[in-house]
Structures are given as C-alpha cells and as structure tokens.
Amino acid sequence: MENLLTDRDFWVKYWESKTDLSVTIPSTYLFHRQLADIVTTNKVQTAIELGGFPGYYAVFLKKYLKLDVTLLDYFVHPPITEQLLKTNGLASDDIHIIETDLFNYTPEKQYDLVLSCGLIEHFNDTADIINRHIAFIKPGGTLFITLPNFKALNGWFQKNFDKENYDKHNINCMDPALLAKICKDAGLEVVQSRYFGRFSLWLENEKQKSLPVRLLKKTMWLGGKLFTKVFAFDSKQLSPYIILEAKKS
Template sequence: MGDKLTTKTYWESYYSHNHADKKHIKTVCGYYNDFWKTFIDSKNESSTIIEIGGFPGRYLAYLSSKFKLLPTCLDYNSDTSQIEASFRIMNVETYSVLQKDFTKYKTPQTYNYVLSNGFVEHFEDYNHILDLHVDYLAPKGRMLIMIPNMRGYIRFYKYLVDYQNLKIHNLKCMKLKVFKDFAQRHDLKVIHLGYFGGFPLGVHQKSNLFQKLIYKGHRLVFKYVANRLLLKKPSRFFSSSIITILEKQ
C-alpha cells in the first residue's frame, strides 16, 4: 500500500537513540498501568501478545515482563537491536521479532493480546489498517489501540510549534466514533473507549524564538496546573491520547 504518511528511514532516525533503559521504560509504560490491568488478564500466564509497529519494543517488553506473556514484535524497521535490548533489560528471555510490512504480511497465527500504539494514525486509509488488526486476534482475545489526539486545541498548538510532526498524522482517525464503528464492523465488545492524558507539550522540531515562547507559556499552564485536572477528567480538546480496549466475541 502506498498510503503511509511516514517512511522506514523516518522511524529509524526518530528512534536512533537507545531507549533500552529499565528506569525509563518503567516510567514511560507505568503511566498507563490502570489500562494495562484492564487489558491483560493476569491470571493467564504465558498468554501470547503481539505489538503492531512495536519498535523500539519498550511497551511490549514492559508488559511481557509484568504479566509473564510470550511476546512477538512486528515492525518493518531493519534494526532489531533496540527491540532485543528492551527485552533483555526487562529480563524477557523468550520472544519473537517479525521484520514485516504490516500492510502486506499475512499472519499464520492469532494472539491472546494485540497491542497497537501510535500506529494507525500514520496511514491515509486508517479503517483498512484497523481492520487488518483483527486478523491477529484470537477468539476471546483482547486488543488495545492507543493513538495520539491532535484535534481540538492541540491542533492549534501543534500547528504553531510542531507542524512537521502534525502533518505526518492523520487527524481524521482521532475521533471516538472511528473506534465505535470499527468495533461494530467486527462485532468486538468495547471494554473501554475514551480520551486520556495531559496536554502534549512535546515539540519534535527546531524552534524559533516565537515558538519557544509559546512552548514555555503552555508548559507553565499545563504542566504545573491544568494537567492535574486533565488526568482526573480527560478532555477531547486537551488530552493527549485516545485509548480503546476491545474484546473478540
């Protein structure tokens, strides 16, 4: 398919620094612990999990270590060293890495858990990409999909200070209705669907003086005041993510 909004080179450059640090992994992934507990049935040890677009592997390594899962990472990046390092640092000894293009690969097996984080929104035909996820899900299996939310006020902020990052995301998929319709198409039970997180302050490009002032102003407002409120009451205008957990009937 030719509808990718990013390239392999982009992702290899984006994650060029080593992310296999245990403290960093626990901090980043632990932020979502309440969702992981809903997603994973901790009673079923040695269940299988696959992450779609899993590079550099930190979320998959974290979940596999925490819940004693058998992980598979599917990603088309040519460098698997960071994925393997993430597993090692989290003491996960048994794992698989599939260097495949998700849009073309046909899975020979299904998994108890399917994780997709920051993947769907990088395609024009996001509905087709969502539909392909279902091929990986075993009966009674669960799927967690997380994408950034760049609509509402966030879009205005990104346009001013992070436009290069904004334009490689498909904002059309960043609506709860997209996931409600997806669940309905495939008769999936919706366990959770909603917005989550504080305001996404991060900037992925060099900033001029004007942009730095905008960033610092927003940082003062959100990091020290508003984000505390957003974590208690998420907003479609200001919260950073959309998260859904679905179950196959």
Template sequence: MSDKELTTKKYWEAYYKNSHVNKQHILTVCSYYSPIWEIFISNSEVSKSLIEIGGFPGRYLAYLANRYNIEPTCLDYNSDLTQIEGSFMEMDVQHYHIIKEDFIKFKPKLKYDYVMSNGFIEHFKNYDDILDLHVKYMSENGRLLVMIPNMKGYIQFYKYLVDYKNLKIHNLKCMKLKVFEDFAERHNLSILHLGYYGGFPLGIHQKINFLQKIIYKLHRLVFKYFANDKLKKYPSKYFSSAIVGVFEKQ
C-alpha cells in the same frame, strides 16, 4: 512507500536512531498507562501470547512481558533489531519473537491472546483498513488495545504553532471515538474501554524559533504545573494526549 502511508521506513529508522534502551526509561514511560494495562491484560495465570504491531523499539512489549509473564512478539519493518533485543534484555525477558515484516503485506500464521498497536494507524490515509487488519491476529476471546495520539481540539492549534512538521504526518480524521465505535461494530467486538487519556502533550519534534520557545514555555507552565493533574483525572477531547480503546472478541 505506499501512497496511503504518511511516513516512510526511512523516517522511522531515523526517528528511533537514538537508543531508547534503558530500564528506568522503560518503566517511566510504560507505567504511565498502568490503568489501561489492568483493563487490557486479564489476571489469568494461564500462559498468554502478545503481539505489538509496529512494536519498535520494544519498550511496551518488554514492560508487559515482564509485568504479566506474557510471551511477546514484535512485528515491525525496522531493520535495527538491537533496540528491540536490548529492551527485552533490560526487562529480563528471555523468550520473545521478532517478525521483521511490513504489516500491510504480512499474512499472520498465528493468532494471539493480546494484540496491540500504539501510535500506528494514524500514519495511514486508509486507517479503517489498517484497523481491520489487526483483527486477523486476535485469537478466540482475544483482546485488542489501540492507542493513538489525540491532536484535535486545542492540541491541533498548539501543534500548528510549534510542532507543525509532526502534525502533518498524522491523519487527524481517525482521532475521534466514532472511528473506534464503528470498528467494534464492524467486527462484533465488545468495547472494554474507549476514551481520552492523559495530560496535554507538550512534546515538540522539531527545532523552534524564539517566539515558538515562548509559546512552548507558557504552555509548559500552565499544563505541567497546573492543568495536567486535573486532565489525568478528567480526560478531555480538547486537551488530553491520547485516545485509547480496548476491545474483546465476543
């Protein structure tokens, strides 16, 4: 593990130990981002290539490959290939590639029409350097999609109360639009989309005590049944769960 990483390989292998290979689960999780996919993927019928950085367990790749008839590549250092292969099988994707390498050390041999990473750069202290490495994978006129969780604003307060272990493995410094605006300027990339996305992130990644359960249930009541529908229409930097950027080489 590098001293610039906030997580370890061991952490991620344990995190995804339980199988995420289920077609309905893949469809439910991935279709939530349908408006973003429509911006990211062009409607060209020409065969295209797609790589996901930190792609384990492969559900987004499998979904996009099936939906847009794109040949996918998963780059991830996770040693368990069964979930990635299972995701492709569930979505009836026959042709795919898996690169089992450390993204920081790996030198790409190919360029791709579409490059994406989801929940990746925020686990590094040097997030700007990690972002910059993504550009090496982009072909001429290629597109890049970066999605990261938003844990600032009121979300940070909520996470501090009930999900602190998860909060502290994320670098909140990268969770602002200015980081991505500067990134686009550094590499002369057009910004096709940049903004906050989604409802309030209620998920908890640790065991919680009685008081924390009350806090969680109150938030669940307010956001799931009242506020989240409005947040999906009018995203907020204080309450929405993600930051999404789509970029294109000029």
C-alpha cells in the same frame, strides 16, 4: 501506497535521530493500569505489539506481566532492541521479533492481546489498519489501541510548531466514536473508546527547536498541568491520547 502517511525512509531517519533509546521501562509505564486490567481480567498469556519498535510495550508486557510477547514492525534494528532487553534484565530471545510489512503479511498465529500505541494514525484508511489488527486476535481475545489526540491543544501546538510531523498523522481518525464504529462493524464488542489523560504537550526532537518555541512549550505545559490538576477530567480539548479497547467474540 496511498494509504501510507509515512514510508520506511521516514522511520529509518526517525529512529536514527533518537538517542538513549535503551531505557529502563518502569512498572508505571503509560497505560500500565489498562494493560494490567486486561491481562488479569481476560487471563491473557500471549500478546503481539504491532508497529512497536524498539519494543517498549513488548518489554513492559514481558517484564511485568510475564506474557509470551511478539513484536512486529516494518523496521527493526536488532542491536537497539537487544540493548533495550538487556537494560531491562531480559534475554535477547525473550521477545519474538517479526520484521515485515503488515500489508503484505498473513498472521501465522493469533494472540490473546493485540496492541499498538501510536500506529493507526499514520494511515489514511483507518478501518483497513484496524481490521489488520483484528486478524491477529484469537476468538475471545482483546484489541487495545492508543493514539495521540491532535484535535486537542497538543495538536494545535504540533500544527503550528512542527508541521512536518503533524502532516504525518491522519487527524480524522482521532475520533473515539469513529474508532468504536469501525470495531462494531467488524463484529467486536467495544469495551471503551475515549479520550485519555489530563494534559500534555510534546515536540519531536525538541532540542533542535528554537529557544522561543521551547519556552512557549514549557509555559503552556506548566499552565495546562496546573489547570488539569484543579479541574481533573478527560476531554477532547485537552487530553493528549485516545484509547480503544474491544473484544473479539
């Protein structure tokens, strides 16, 4: 339990606080190019999204890349996932669901692609959680992990205006060099481990924040977008995400 920065109660409250979860996933969904390249280059047929409820990336992979997809998470509320599938023109059985504790689960099969988006930063032991991903990968398969970069300006904003959410994240793991080393130590070939994206700011449950905080966020967001439109590059200081891609031999 010391490895966890969140618990089941946190995630139940988190998802209960959300509205309009059943959204149409666009073909240009975040990281769509990276995922499409992986699927095409490696002839991917099967994929599993870890910690991905309600299943946005699982839906993307099924809807647009036509993969055999599984979603695994500690907390799954079936009506939400079923409505998400329906909204995106998919049947309720188009995605396999596994509701389980990743730390007490032995993979029953392995997959061509194992991905998580915003999962590993909620654990203190980064090597352990990444190695749990690796256990799901077929030989020759691909690992794809994304996480927020709270060492960037976005992290400063989170720390000062949403400290409770900030404290649910392992800031030390937000280091491309560290992530690459963990994968290399596990015998994987690192394809890329880098900062990703020009600039962004966000707040959980933004509508509940005070007006001055929302105005500051909007002002900083606009300023950052204008700056990175002129000076377009990925960086530790401004990029909102980190992406990791590695292959299992």
